[in-house]
Amino acid sequence: MRPAAYSPVAKSLHWLIVVLIAVQLALGWLMPGARRTTPPDVLNNWHMSMGIVILAVIVVRALWRTFAGVPAPEPGPRWQIAAAEAAHVLLYLLVFALLLSGWANAVAHNWTITLFWTVTVPAVLPAGAAWVRTVGELHSTIVWVLLGLVGLHVAAALGHHFILGDNVLRRMLPARTDNRR
Numbered sequence: 001m002r003p004a005a006y007s008p009v010a011k012s013l014h015w016l017i018v019v020l021i022a023v024q025l026a027l028g029w030l031m032p033g034a035r036r037t038t039p040p041d042v043l044n045n046w047h048m049s050m051g052i053v054i055l056a057v058i059v060v061r062a063l064w065r066t067f068a069g070v071p072a073p074e075p076g077p078r079w080q081i082a083a084a085e086a087a088h089v090l091l092y093l094l095v096f097a098l099l100l101s102g103w104a105n106a107v108a109h110n111w112t113i114t115l116f117w118t119v120t121v122p123a124v125l126p127a128g129a130a131w132v133r134t135v136g137e138l139h140s141t142i143v144w145v146l147l148g149l150v151g152l153h154v155a156a157a158l159g160h161h162f163i164l165g166d167n168v169l170r171r172m173l174p175a176r177t178d179n180r181r
Contacts, residue, residue, distance in 0.1 A: 002072050010068065011174050013061040020057060021095070024050045028143065048106055049116045055099045062092060074166050087153055094146040098139065105136030 006014075027050060031043035073081045104125055106113050113121040125132045160168035 002069050005071055006171055007068060008174075009064060010061075010070075011172060013057065013064060014172060015174055016057055017054070017061060017095075020050065020054045024054060025143070025147075044111070045114065045117060048102070048111070048113045048121075051099050051102050052113070052115050052121060054095070058092070058095050058099070071171065074160070074168050074171075076164075076166075084156070087149065087156070090149055091146075091153065094142060094149060098142045098146055101135050101139040101142055104132045105139045108133040108136040 024047065027043055027047040031041070031047055073084065103113070107123045107125045107127050110127055113123070115121055157169045157172075160166050161170070
């Protein structure tokens with residue numbers, strides 16, 4: 001059975017991911033170019049540490065979504081509901097791909113990832129493998145694809161709110177638990 005509304009936990013995880021990815025993007029644009037000979041600096045360490053945090057939160061969010069369920073979609077054309085569901089799956093897949101490609105990029109550069117300068121994260125990928133370097137090189141491309149999809153996601157939510165006047169955006173806003181009008 002589907003829940004009647006998004007739970008406060010689901011909403012909190014959604015908005016936490018939004019904030020963490022925004023911070024991560026800012027760090028990514030501020031840090032120096034990643035070259036094979038460039039040692040990681042403070043910004044790189046923050047960026048890699050935040051990637052691990054986002055990975056943990058997105059796993060929790062995916063598990064919560066799987067076990068707690070999501071409310072039924074708002075009424076609308078079948079194509080719109082299918083597009084929304086596909087977009088949500090793609091958002092999750094792109095975030096996972098982004099995080100794993102960033103990890104591969106760090107391994108390909110022989111960087112040690114330490115979670116906020118405390119715990120060393122194991123390099124679970126083979127550093128010398130050509131496919132690891134290739135996956136790592138996809139990191140920047142995945143960022144742009146994710147940003148495009150996030151833009152569509154935001155545009156759709158705003159379109160539902162301001163043009164269609166339905167409950168799609170309201171039911172994910174943090175201040176509301178009962179989202180029926």
